[in-house]
């Protein structure tokens with residue numbers, strides 16, 4: 001028996017203990033956690049591709065697939081933004097700084113960051129869909145000179161749901177054009193009201209054939225965002241969406257997360273639009 | 286592999302010595318045996334446990350054991366069990382969690398030491414094992430238990446000498462001849478077994494078994510329940526031309542009896558491009574969503590994990606059990622079920638098995654064993670469903 005933990009390839013079930021070292025309340029029912037591995041101080045710890053996810057495990061309750069939402073260059077913990085949605089996330093919400101839980105990962109295929117080099121990027125986020133996109137934004141900023149124009153279009157039901165509002169100014173400064181929209185204006189909101197596609201349709205892309213669109217949010221929103229992208233002249237092979245499915249093993253071994261021929265856990269969660277298009281919105285697929 | 290020996294021949298009763306030799310090498314030998322009116326796979330210590338003189342009669346929705354008019358030892362086809370239960374057990378603990386003072390700690394399952402020797406693996410089942418290898422070993426992630434057991438596995442194949450009305454291995458190009466993936470392969474003829482060697486390990490066991498058989502025939506000490514009836518048959522252990530001919534004839538019988546066919550030239554592609562075909566609804570009305578087809582299928586691999594905890598929640602085990610795309614909860618997502626009716630579940634099963642599987646694992650998910658046809662309580666026939674989808678499709 002070796003003492004070093006097995007690789008994910010050898011044992012995708014191998015679970016690390018992580019401790020909550022920081023906890024930030026974002027909006028109603030949404031919090032961001034910093035999780036530090038108590039057994040992992042190797043230099044590879046915390047390495048991930050933007051768009052990948054970890055399985056977070058609450059013993060006795062179960063696991064949940066949660067995307068990384070932190071800066072991939074940071075090496076001081078896993079950052080996850082979590083919305084209370086089921087039993088696992090409900091239990092997680094009751095934990096405090098210092099508490100431990102289980103974690104395995106990182107899993108899945110992330111945003112195609114290599115393909116973006118030298119190109120323009122449109123990022124479209126809906127609600128909590130900003131969480132898996134934030135590592136991408138950080139990555140683009142960390143290597144800002146490698147990329148062309150970058151737009152970030154962020155929508156939510158109300159302004160409360162716009163995640164990470166304090167960071168928008170920094171992003172703008174790094175030459176990302178951030179535009180916001182809400183479905184419903186509440187007191188104090190004097191920005192755009194309407195769906196994200198209205199903002200996409202308005203974009204003047206200087207070179208659509210060299211533009212890539214990355215989107216994450218509710219499935220309907222992603223579908224319309226992709227369609228708007230196509231109308232602007234972006235090739236379907238340059239549009240990427242981040243899908244949600246019931247993931248249990250995260251390793252393509254349990255069969256739960258299939259959509260058409262894809263295992264969302266292993267071939268996704270980020271998938272190319274032209275490949276997934278025939279299966280999006282086929283009823284009950 | 287460098288083991289192209291010419292087939293050996295041994296008398297039937299000497300199969301006991303092979304079992305003894307494998308047990309001596311600390312294998313758990315498992316093979317066909319009669320239980321609850323079916324031929325199933327279970328522990329085998331003695332040749333007496335094999336279904337000698339039994340056969341199975343199969344058709345859509347129907348399985349019946351019958352006495353044969355001869356004493357053939359492997360004169361049946363495949364039953365409700367498949368070998369996957371040994372490599373991918375129906376229930377297994379993946380890891381445990383223990384609460385200690387500093388918090389949760391997670392203990393991986395300890396390495397599995399079980400060595401199985403499978404006796405009586407048919408050609409379609411060898412193919413099913415290769416498919417599960419693709420799933421559990423050859424992707425980006427491996428299943429550790431499957432890997433450990435697979436590495437230790439000893440496979441004694443048996444060539445089919447008859448076929449059921451539900452068999453269509455010839456369509457799926459998986460049988461009935463055992464071509465690869467075995468350590469030893471037997472063909473049964475009236476007077477005994479012809480034995481081919483498929484691996485170094487197989488050769489080693491066969492050689493050891495041969496000397497064991499010699500000693501037995503010379504009357505020295507071997508396991509007491511070993512019965513060697515005819516010394517002289519044994520000594521001629523290179524199969525004679527007549528024996529080779531009988532074996533060919535026996536195997537050809539299986540080929541000749543296969544009547545079922547599934548056209549595969551437009552698979553993959555056909556099903557995933559016909560997701561709104563009316564046939565799905567029609568079969569959805571017949572299908573009971575009982576999960577039988579997925580449980581008996583030798584390649585189906587879906588599973589779920591549940592939490593098993595002690596009362597004060599200080600120790601939790603994560604237990605994996607077989608699941609099925611026919612279970613309503615299987616497609617649970619964010620508070621609702623994606624596949625809410627039977628038609629969508631049947632469509633998931635068939636499109637995955639015959640279509641999506643190719644993209645995922647580079648092979649069909651069906652080996653043509655016919656189990657899903659036999660064990661479907663309403664006799665839904667996978668080959669007919671594919672044909673029906675094709676029929677209502679403009680090419």
Ligand code: SF4
Pocket residue numbers: 578581582583584585638650651652653654655656657658667
């Ligand atoms: S789908 Fe049916 S015929 Fe094909 S391998 Fe599975 S059980 Fe056998």
Ligand code: SF4
Pocket residue numbers: 571572573574575576577578579611657660661662663664665
């Ligand atoms: S096809 Fe037959 S065996 Fe499979 S779930 Fe439906 S009724 Fe059960």
